[in-house]
Amino acid sequence: ITEKIGDEFYRAPTYMTFEEYLNWRDRKQQEEYFDRLQGVTLSGDRSSSGIEDPIAKFDVKTSLIDRLFGGTNVDIRPQGNINLTFGFDYQKIQNPILTLRQQRTGNFDFDMDINMSASGKIGEKLNLNFNYNTQATFDFDNQMKINYDTKNFSEDEIIQNIEAGNVSMPLRSNLIKGAQNLFGVKTEMKFGHLRTTLLAAQQRSRQQSLTVQGGSQVQTFERPIDEYDENRHFFLSHWNRNEFEPALECLPVPISQFTVTRMEVWITNDRLATENVRDVVALMDLGEPQPFLNGPTVDDPNRPDYSLVSPPELDNKGQGLPANNNNRLYPMIASDLVSDPAFRFSDQVVSRLTNQYELKQIRDFEKVRARLLSSSEYTYNDQLGFVSINLNVQPDQVVGIALEYTYNGIPHKI
Structure with missing residues (x-):
C-alpha cells in the first residue's frame, strides 16, 4: 500500500496480509454503508440513494415557497x-x-x-x-x-x-x-x-322565515299604525282625544258615559256622485270648549276670540263637553242665519265668514261640494268617540261630521 501527495511518495510502502486486507475492506464497506444511510458522501451533495446531504447547500427561498404554497407554480x-x-x-x-x-x-x-x-x-x-x-x-x-x-x-x-x-x-x-x-x-x-x-x-344578509299555506306565501309583520293607516281614524273632538286613554284603563269594558246616537259623515265629492251631494261648510272650532280662535297672538294679532270663560255644558270632571253652546261661534252663526236667510247662499257664505267673522279659509273653515257617506263606508265607536273611514282620504279632501250624542243621559249636538 503506497500513499502519495501528487507524484511524490510521502510515506514508505506498507504491506498487509490477505487476512488483514479482508478486515480493512470490511470496515471500509461498513463505513460507506452507514454514510449512505445518513445521506452523507464525500463525492457530492447527494448519495447514490438520492437522499440530500444535510451539510450541502440548498435554496432557502425555493424551499420556503414550496412549503407555504405546496409548489412554486x-x-x-x-x-x-x-x-x-x-x-x-x-x-x-x-x-x-x-x-x-x-x-x-x-x-x-x-x-x-x-x-x-x-x-x-x-x-x-x-x-x-x-x-x-x-x-x-x-x-x-x-x-x-x-x-x-x-x-x-x-x-x-x-x-x-x-x-x-x-x-x-x-x-x-x-x-x-x-x-x-x-x-x-x-x-x-x-x-x-x-x-x-x-x-x-x-x-351582508338577514334571516327571514316564510310560511307557505295552500300554495301562497304567508308572512307576519308589524308596522306602526301611523305608517300605513294615515288619514283614516279621527277623534270627534278634543275632549274625546283627552278621554280616550282614561276610558281604557279598566278593560274589557270602557269606562265612558259618552254615547253617540246619530252621525253623518261628509267628504269631498271626488267621484262625481249625483246622489246625497250638497255644498257643505266645515268649521274647525265648532262645539269646542277650548277653540283655536281664542284671541290675538304675536304671529296673528287679528285673530278673533270665540271662547267662553265658563262653558255651560260640563262633564263629571268639570271639563267642557263638545257642544254647540260651549263657544260663541255657533250661536252667532245660528242667529245670523235666522235674521238673514241669504247667509245660507253658497255664493255668499265664504265672504261672510271671512269678512264678518274674520275666519281664514283652509285654517278655520272649508266650503266644498261633498257627498254623504253610506254606513258601509265608515265605522265608529260610540263610547270612545272616534270614526274610521273605509276610504283612502287624500290630503286635499275635506271631512266633516255632524253628530248627536248623550253624556250621562243628557243629549248634545254638534
Whole structure:
C-alpha cells in the first residue's frame, strides 16, 4: 500500500496480509454503508440513494415557497372585458337673453362598464376566485374569495384553512344558526384533537322565515299604525282625544258615559256622485270648549276670540263637553242665519265668514261640494268617540261630521 501527495511518495510502502486486507475492506464497506444511510458522501451533495446531504447547500427561498404554497407554480387566468366610453357634449343655444358664455356650454361624458372574472392558483394550497360586474343587479353577484387550504397536505398543520373575502359560517346546531353571506376573514386551526374556527366579518344578509299555506306565501309583520293607516281614524273632538286613554284603563269594558246616537259623515265629492251631494261648510272650532280662535297672538294679532270663560255644558270632571253652546261661534252663526236667510247662499257664505267673522279659509273653515257617506263606508265607536273611514282620504279632501250624542243621559249636538 503506497500513499502519495501528487507524484511524490510521502510515506514508505506498507504491506498487509490477505487476512488483514479482508478486515480493512470490511470496515471500509461498513463505513460507506452507514454514510449512505445518513445521506452523507464525500463525492457530492447527494448519495447514490438520492437522499440530500444535510451539510450541502440548498435554496432557502425555493424551499420556503414550496412549503407555504405546496409548489412554486403561479397560474392566474383572467377573462372578461372593460369598456370605456369617452365623449364630449357641446351645446350652443342662440338665446339673446343669455350671455355668450352661457350660450356655449360643454362637458365631458365618461362611462365605464366592467365585467371581469379571474381564477388563479399559487402552488396547490392558495386559490383565488374573483368576479366583478358594474351591471350586477345584486351585491352578492360580485364575489371575491381567497382560499388557503392545507388539509390535503398534512394533518399536523396548525393552520388548516384560511378564507378571505366572501365567506360563510354554517353551524350544525339548531340552537344557534349560522350566516351565509359574510365578507371578512375566516380561519380554521387544529391543535391536536382541538379544532377552532375564528371569524371576523361583516354580515351582508338577514334571516327571514316564510310560511307557505295552500300554495301562497304567508308572512307576519308589524308596522306602526301611523305608517300605513294615515288619514283614516279621527277623534270627534278634543275632549274625546283627552278621554280616550282614561276610558281604557279598566278593560274589557270602557269606562265612558259618552254615547253617540246619530252621525253623518261628509267628504269631498271626488267621484262625481249625483246622489246625497250638497255644498257643505266645515268649521274647525265648532262645539269646542277650548277653540283655536281664542284671541290675538304675536304671529296673528287679528285673530278673533270665540271662547267662553265658563262653558255651560260640563262633564263629571268639570271639563267642557263638545257642544254647540260651549263657544260663541255657533250661536252667532245660528242667529245670523235666522235674521238673514241669504247667509245660507253658497255664493255668499265664504265672504261672510271671512269678512264678518274674520275666519281664514283652509285654517278655520272649508266650503266644498261633498257627498254623504253610506254606513258601509265608515265605522265608529260610540263610547270612545272616534270614526274610521273605509276610504283612502287624500290630503286635499275635506271631512266633516255632524253628530248627536248623550253624556250621562243628557243629549248634545254638534
